[in-house]
Amino acid sequence: MVDAKVIPFDDDRSRSGGAQRSARRRAAAGPAVGTAALSALPGQHDAVQAQEVVQGDGEPVEGAQAQEGARCGSWDRRIASGLAFLRRRVTGEYEVDEFGYDKELTDQVLMSVLRPMYEKYFRVEVKGIENIPSDGGALIVANHSGTLPLDGLMLQVAVHDTHPADRHLRLLAADLVFVMPVVNELARKAGHTLACAEDAERLLRQGEVVGVMPEGFKGIGKPFGDRYKLQRFGRGGFVSTALRAGVPIVPCSIVGAEEIYPMIGNAKTLARVLGIPYFPITPTFPWLGPLGAVPLPTKWTIQFGEPISTDGYPVEAAEDPMLMFNLTDQVREQIQHTLYKLLVQRRSVFF
Numbered sequence: 328m329v330d331a332k333v334i335p336f337d338d339d340r341s342r343s344g345g346a347q348r349s350a351r352r353r354a355a356a357g358p359a360v361g362t363a364a365l366s367a368l369p370g371q372h373d374a375v376q377a378q379e380v381v382q383g384d385g386e387p388v389e390g391a392q393a394q395e396g397a398r399c400g401s402w403d404r405r406i407a408s409g410l411a412f413l414r415r416r417v418t419g420e421y422e423v424d425e426f427g428y429d430k431e432l433t434d435q436v437l438m439s440v441l442r443p444m445y446e447k448y449f450r451v452e453v454k455g456i457e458n459i460p461s462d463g464g465a466l467i468v469a470n471h472s473g474t475l476p477l478d479g480l481m482l483q484v485a486v487h488d489t490h491p492a493d494r495h496l497r498l499l500a501a502d503l504v505f506v507m508p509v510v511n512e513l514a515r516k517a518g519h520t521l522a523c524a525e526d527a528e529r530l531l532r533q534g535e536v537v538g539v540m541p542e543g544f545k546g547i548g549k550p551f552g553d554r555y556k557l558q559r560f561g562r563g564g565f566v567s568t569a570l571r572a573g574v575p576i577v578p579c580s581i582v583g584a585e586e587i588y589p590m591i592g593n594a595k596t597l598a599r600v601l602g603i604p605y606f607p608i609t610p611t612f613p614w615l616g617p618l619g620a621v622p623l624p625t626k627w628t629i630q631f632g633e634p635i636s637t638d639g640y641p642v643e644a645a646e647d648p649m650l651m652f653n654l655t656d657q658v659r660e661q662i663q664h665t666l667y668k669l670l671v672q673r674r675s676v677f678f
Contacts, residue, residue: 412431412435415431423516426497426515426518426520426526426530427515427516428497428515428516428517428518429516429517430495430518432516433495433516433517433518434487437513437516437517438484438487438488441480441481441483441484442484442488444477444481445481445484445485445488448622448624449481449583449624449625449626449627450626450627451481451484451485451583451627451628451629452626452627452628452629453485453489453628453629453630453631454628454629454630454631455630455631455632455633456485456486456489456490456491456631457491458577458631458632458633458634459486459490459494459536459577459631459634460575460634461491461492461494462492462534463534463574464530464531464532464533464534464535464536464537464572464574465531465536465537465574465575465576465577465634466527466531466537466538466539466565466568466569466572466574466575466576466577467482467486467496467536467537467538467539467577467579467631468538468539468540468541468565468576468577468578468579468658468662469482469538469539469540469578469579469580469581469662470540470542470546470555470557470579470580470581470662470666471540471541471542471543471546471547472542472546472547472549472554472555472581472584472585473547473584473585473587473588473622474547474548474587474588474590474607474609475547475587475588475622476547477584477587477622478540478547478581478584479498479500479538479540481581481584481627481629482496482498482538482579482581482629483496483498483517483518483538485629486536486538494536495518495535495536496518496536496537496538497518497519497520497530497535497536497537497538498517498518498519498520498537498538498539499519499520499521499522499523499526499527499537499538499539499540500514500519500520500521500522501522501543501544502521502522503603503604504519505521522539524564524567524568527539527565527568528568528571528572531568531569531572531574532572538579539565541560541561541565541655542557542558542559542560543561544604544605545558545559546558548590548593548604548605548607549590550590550591550592550593551585551589551590551591554585554586555582555585555666555667555670557659557662557663557666560655560658560659561655562651562655563651563652563654563655565655566651566654566655566658567645567646567651569637570637570640570644570645571642571645573637573638574637574638575634575635575636575637575638576634576635576637576654576658577631577632577634577635578631578632578633578635578658578661578662578665579629579630579631579632579662580629580630580632580662580665580666580669581627581628581629582627582628582629582630582666582669582670582673583625583626583627583628583676584625584627586623586625586676587622587623587625588607588609588612588622588623589609589610589623590607590608590609591608591609591610592607592608593605593606593607593608594606594608623677624677625676625677626673626675626676626677626678628669628673630665630669632661632662632665635654635657635658635661
């Protein structure tokens with residue numbers, strides 16, 4: 328009688344079952360020495376390495392049998408892990424923090440959706456990731472551009488996928504994000520929160536890496552002729568928040584986002600009717616309809632600059648407007664200088 332194969336729901340039983348299946352395959356193949364590396368669970372990036380199965384006389388078995396066995400074990404574990412993930416979703420056995428952040432959903436689903444665009448479409452190159460501390464709070468301050476806020480999402484993937492300490496970026500978003508259906512829920516699940524000083528300070532004190540783009544709609548909705556020219560950074564609220572929390576400020580420069588939707592016009596009347604900050608007109612939108620909403624496949628570079636320490640200032644420094652102005656200007660100038668340097672080094676918008 329053919330043995331039935333049962334796929335368990337939890338990962339531990341999946342691993343023990345995989346070991347038993349491997350033992351049965353070795354017994355069926357005869358005396359053998361060697362193992363096959365097991366593939367990573369969904370959401371991880373460890374490479375799958377299949378070692379050669381060696382016969383008793385030391386001769387390697389060519390190709391098919393060893394590779395097929397490794398693939399079968401890989402898919403068994405992937406299916407088991409996926410079913411376990413769905414079970415936790417259905418039964419509610421997962422955790423979210425006070426802001427609505429769902430780490431498991433972000434790691435296994437949302438990042439997996441964004442990663443092909445990050446790796447294959449925009450081909451993002453990350454520099455200076457070591458400037459983000461391995462532990463404790465930090466405030467990343469970046470330029471904002473691109474007509475649609477894809478730069479914030481790519482920045483989140485960059486920190487998530489390239490930081491050696493597996494840090495997660497918590498972005499501060501505008502009010503508009505949290506009044507849009509579906510987008511509101513997804514933003515909360517991905518760890519975004521309202522761009523207010525109280526929420527930002529609380530996250531920083533909890534040791535989170537927080538991201539802010541002080542240009543806001545002025546940056547993301549600027550015309551194509553003003554690309555890579557930083558807009559005002561406001562009154563320096565992000566600096567006072569970092570000072571009160573005692574965390575470093577990490578300037579971040581993003582090149583490539585400006586050209587994904589070249590904004591050549593703004594239908595202001597239509598924007599007011601729709602209740603949005605601007606209604607972009609690009610060479611492809613709205614002329615090509617939904618097809619015009621596809622971003623151009625530009626080549627991106629994200630560079631994190633040297634952190635600016637804030638722990639040397641007294642507590643009352645957060646109330647000093649002149650200090651706020653000077654530190655804000657320092658951060659802005661560092662980002663602008665790096666943008667110009669990256670633009671000089673860039674060979675092409677698309678390569």
